[in-house]
Amino acid sequence: MSNQIKNTHNSKTYINRELSLLEFHKRVLAQANDSDHPLLERLNFLKIFSSNLDEFFEIRVAGLMKQLDLKLDTTAPDSIPNELILQEISNKAHQAVEEQYKILNQILLPELQNYGIRFIQFNDILERHKDWIKEYFFKQIQPVVTPISLDPAHPFPRLVNKSLNFIVSIEGKDAFGRHIDLAIVPAPRSLPRVVRLPDELCPAGEQHYILLSAIIQHYVNDLFPGMTATGFYQFRVTRNADLTLAADVDDLAIALKDELSSRRFGRAVRLEIDHNCPENLNHYLLEQFNLTQQELYRVRGPVNLTRFPSNFDIDVLRFKPFHPIIPKVLRHQNQIFDVLKNEDVLLHHPFDSFQPVISLLREAAKDPNVLAIKQTLYRSGPDSEIVQALVEAARNGKEVTAIIELRARFDEESNIIVANLLQEAGAVVVYGIVGYKTHAKMILIVRREGENLRRYVHLGTGNYHAGNAKMYTDYGLLTTDNDIAEDVHKIFQELTGMGRMAKLKKLFHAPFTLHDQLLNYIEQETQFALLGQTARIIIKVNALTEPQLISALYRASQAGVKVDLIIRSICCLRPQVEGLSENITVRSIVGRYLEHTRVYYFHHNGEEKLYCASADWMGRNLFSRVESCFPIENKKIKKRIIQDGLLNYLQDNTRAWELRANDQWVLIQPKENEERFIAQQYLVDQRVTKIKL
Template identity: 90%
Template sequence: MSAAKKNLHNSHTYINRELSLLEFHKRVLAQAKDSCHPLLERFKFLIIFSSNLDEFFEIRVAGLMKQLDLKLITSAPDSIPNEVILQQISETAHRAVEEQYKILNQTLLPELQNYGIRFIQFNDILERHHEWIKNHFFKQIQPVVTPISLDPAHPFPRLVNKSLNFIVSLEGQDAFGRHIDLAIVPAPRSLPRVVRLPDELCPKGEQHYILLSAMIQYYVNDLFPGMTATGCYQFRVTRNADLTLAADVDDLAIALKDELSSRRFGRAVRLEVDQKCPDKLNNYLLEQFNLTQQELYRVNGPVNLTRFFIDFDIPELNFKPFQPVIPKALRNQNLIFDVLKKEDVLLHHPFDSFQPVINLLREAAKDPHVLAIKQTLYRSGPDSEIVQALVEAARNGKEVTAIIELRARFDEESNIIVANLLQEAGAVVVYGIVGYKTHAKMILIVRREGENLRRYVHLGTGNYHAGNAKMYTDYGLLTTDDDIAEDVHKIFQELTGMGRMAKLKKLFHAPFTLHDQLLHYIEQETQFALSGQPARIIIKVNALTEPQLISALYQASQAGVKIDLIIRSICCLRPQVEGLSENITVRSIVGRYLEHTRVYYFYHNGAEKLYCASADWMGRNLFSRVESCFPIENKKIKKQIIQDGLLSYLKDNTRAWELDANSQWTLTQPKENEEKFMAQKYLITQREIKTKS
């Protein structure tokens, strides 16, 4: 029976994807207490954990709760009921949040104080602070605060997703003689959550910051003249922030704008409150948001740590700066076009600079011989140099076509602005295919050279976002290969026009051929192993959830194929299970940069098939998105990716976490007499050596 057909899934062989994702967030949190990282970098990891957890509740938990609300019965491969998953998520998340605030209060804040950085919370306000806080409160805060009493004429307000609010218990009568027990004070979203105190209020050489929440709590009585506030407690509600668009919308951009406004007020899924808030008030808030004790998180500190970070200028407390390098082939050249006529160029971000991609588009915008530019855009802000280059090209009379994915989660509004900018410049803007997100990363430039047209292509594993390229590891290939260029041209035709599925020569693309080809390559390795030949698979992706691919990998393992999986976040495959997956190892690298490359390697009886792609091994990527997967055929580039992008990560014994048969992740440690090896640090060192040579 083929790997695609045989079902090997149940709760014993398939790890739940939500629980697996939550385990990744815990690995990020673990970086916050790793003393090997500089102090402020640990603080950043703590903030990233908060941001990650917010999105986890807004999307993943919200989806599960919605299914329960609608009484939908799902058929997830793990076969675990949603209510059980939600209970397990709650237990794990509560422990993680408790650990997060313990790290904050017992480790990071005290260590920051050792460097003269102090955050003033309500209980930390001193006599010398009073006059400045009073002046700041009444001039900068009180004029924009709107306290809301809770009475028959003022029902519980509709509070925005993730906004900071206070519930206030009151005694006395207001100006109208009413006895009001409770009020809500929303913290204005326009105000900074952290304000630096003047240097004269701080010991010499120190930086002190006061929280907005502390100032509101300190002067809350002044918001209710004639009454007495007997308690003031911060809280924050997280809501369902996923967007749902009908397949038959007339105008995707207009429909998306309408949906964006509703995102702020979706169904409540989590309530965070000050741990000192009395049970009576907690229960009242839970009732207002239609939540239970399972969704209540009592925290020992600010309820919104994502707004808690300050970009301190203290170099010794941050990672040593690293300047991404320009590949040797592109240095000291007048035109990138001239280089690409002779050879392909590989970019490995952030170790290699993203600037060549920007420069290529800038050259194309100005070059009188360039006729057309086609590009997909998934996450690129209106201030992006990429977008500016496309605008310039359109204004210069080039035929510019931009495929903009408006539904890139949490970047929808920015993408609408980008679309409008390009349209105003004269570019043709297409929103892709309704029902299929355009996730492929492609640039196609058509240039007249003599009597012929030559096509220049960039294919990548990551977004066209210069900021991300400094923080995410990704591959980009610059090439003029005729077959690849023809394939990219056909995919653009699919996205902008109508017709049959394009037949491609070298590329695989979702939702059409990629999934079948992956199954085919796994099956080939399986057959090589069964016939006694060496067989190996190495896959590096962000997530592995697709059931048929997991089944195929299980069967390959049973046939004797050695399989190494480097999975950043979600992994539903259970490795090292006797009789099922003894030949499969799973590791996750969590370090300075966010691992984002997608690389597929198949030994193929010595022929070594190597592909880079925009797609993870998830159902949504393979069946509900437009994705590109491109071969690496240049021997030098192939060797570089295998060594730097795969083998070095398998060698990492310091930043790698390994998954066992019981779905537990363990941080690797160097063996006795073994030197520490960190893949990301190795790649930085390699670039620094090459730059000096």
């Protein structure tokens, strides 16, 4: 193949993005089938897969279907028509869903019964259950359920996205003498999908739960007095949940509120229904939602596993508890400010606690010498300690500026509430730039110290969300470096004011300089390799889709650059292809924690350039978002990130999946006589050892 790979691609050089994302979801599903994981964690992985698949259909599949509906010619770099992609998605998704319920019904539920946890379905209801179920139905369910008959006066109802519903076939006449054949029973969202039975109805030491669908089915005739239900089948429709905002909106918050209400009733993209539902009812529902057999999914269990309980208090069925540590340098200081005056501090979540970030803001809120706080917020709920600290700072007279990205997907409503809280406290709230999501993770604190002002900065790869920091792997850098602080200050000015692109000293930022700088660094490694010098690139991101970067990596591989890519989910680059990418390896780590760090390493003829960033290598991050990429210059911190955040993951032989040239992801297995090595567990053990010392 030619050494000059153009930026145009086809399926031989570019893996389809949607199919690659679906493969990631299947790797998550595989965790539910992994007996190395504790039982309840496997159930949790099954729920995560269900949630991931919901979003995949709501956003990615919905987008493809919308393009077809509008007859838009939007050929992806892989050059595969959308019709074929949707067909392949359907094939793979149907197989995955079948595997999902097989794992649930044949493995997880039977194993849970061994621990006294049992789920009662309709056919499992015993005589001793009936009195309690009857009372629960008439007191808790019937008063809030609204059965809807289907006749000329009652057309098919508008059903909310992902809501649980039942289609009921009926015989007989209603109170007005009408023959009714069909009815819809929506399950109110206020009702739990699984209800715990009283202990006295269970064998000693056991916990029994009954599905809401089983209770309603048992008493469905009471919803239709004088008539007889001859069939009862659960179903759920998934709709397009993406939001579309015009570029010329007058008020982003108001426009977003209007769009949120429409999300619940977008175009239908998937229908899930009981596996035993008759064909005539399947066909009827598909017609109502304008769907085809390709979008029909028959399921053997609850149609929404995301609401299935998994919070049982059985420690042996959970991961061994791990409590993140406070870095030693911060443990015995009264003020974080005193530490940062003398040295930078690196936090690697969730192995290091997120508490220092919260403590820094709390100190800043109370400190009379702090004059101003500026922060970007992408996913931080109104109950967040971060938000509470900013509210306190504003009330204490600090100049607080919050750049809130209202359009963080599925957190839009929460972000609007956060914006209102901060505004009421007196903070300046800015919604970023219309047309560009603000995805950078930055805090800037201005503090008076004697006659001078000193700036304290936090830069991160992940969101300011304490919950995420316990589950996602991310890096955060605390520093007072003057050049970095000046760069962060300029980016905030870009976000809040009007003016030309800021010229930065050390940071790269999207949508301005980051993409070009990445191409430059790849090209430099390519040139080093062509000169016969050592050349290496290691990139750890969540996704790699950007065609120009992929082309540049192909050129680097052909020149002899060793390229190691650690990609959590989507990877459109095709590795290990002779003459194209034989020097490129791609692996994905899927385990206890969600891999979220973005780290870029370039050998650079021995000078070792290392950056952390908020940006993945995707077109949206590099061209349609405000992103920050910051250098790691401290030798000790640089060494730590290279070892713990990169090489450590390249050594994993148990939780790592490797992408092959044929698009297949293969789980890496320890070689004969080789010890198992799990990168995340190594980092946990490392912190446990530090605490003991």
